[in-house]
Amino acid sequence: MTMPAIYGVTTVVVGTGAVSPDFTGITAAGRQLWAVHRSANEPITAPSGWTDISDSGWGTGTGGGTDATRLQLFQMDALADGTETTLALDDSGSSNLAFGFATDPVDIDVIATPSVGSYTTSPSFPSATTTGADRLVFLFLCNDSDADSSTGGSAPTNAALANFAEQADRRTNQGNGGGVWFVTAEKATAGATGTTSGTYASSASGSVMVTVTMAVATPSAGGDTITAGKASASAAARNLAIQAGTSFALGKAVAAAQAGAASVIQTLSLVLGKAAAVAQARSPSISDGTPPTVRSSLGGILFGLRLSRM
16 A cells, blocks of 8 residues: 655635635646635535535534534545646635645545534544555644634644644634644554544634545556546546556546556556547556557657547
8 A cells, every 4th residue: 555645735715705725836637636615614515526525514503603613625526637726615604714735546534423512722633443554644623713823723643643744724813713723644554543632722612623534546446447427537536556458438527537547557448538638648657558549748758548539
């Protein structure tokens, strides 16, 4: 197995109206994109081409209230093609805080039961039991802390995890205020992450703490036929190794589906739309047996593949 990586976080945007995090500078072909939205427990709809993996969010308190908070986590359905810029998120009503980040193509391993309620200045993230080794761990704290500050959380501690890194920390007093603290860590061996403790600048009456573990995307088994529409390329998008005999039928907008493939292994049949010739150019390895009837050049490296236009 390989530990997934995170490739940066957008600037956190706040406001009493709709907000749009900007992925410029962190997006690239073959990466998985994520977006986080905090509200006063007022859910928003997933943007087109994105899935709300938090199932409308984890929240507490009366919607729009001063002690209310909700965290929503969105995942882009297909892999990035590198051209992504701002993502328009709806206005939740009272206040909005949002940011995005990019990772390797990953599968969600485990989402621990969120810890919902109040805390003092010593929050505690719930434990998740992974199903395998080499997991990237997301730790989210969403609260009703009313302050205009780029600091809040500090000192995440857990002997079962390594390489803690703070990715985002922002509070706002716009609207009824609130904040999000986002930390990543790594767990090399399978098993329980255990409870992660930390320190926060203020207590909160309404808070949500979530632990999510991520694994490098599962390779295809080979012999599959994967047909992906404009916004549903996720089946193919997360394959790091694509085995012999796998056929892909992809629409114009899903060239990125194959961009995450680290290895494309012989005798593939590719049926790609007008803009999809670059799909295979991201693959560092295309093994013998794939007829080189089309040559695609990226960065001076030639890749051979068979291309049938739809």
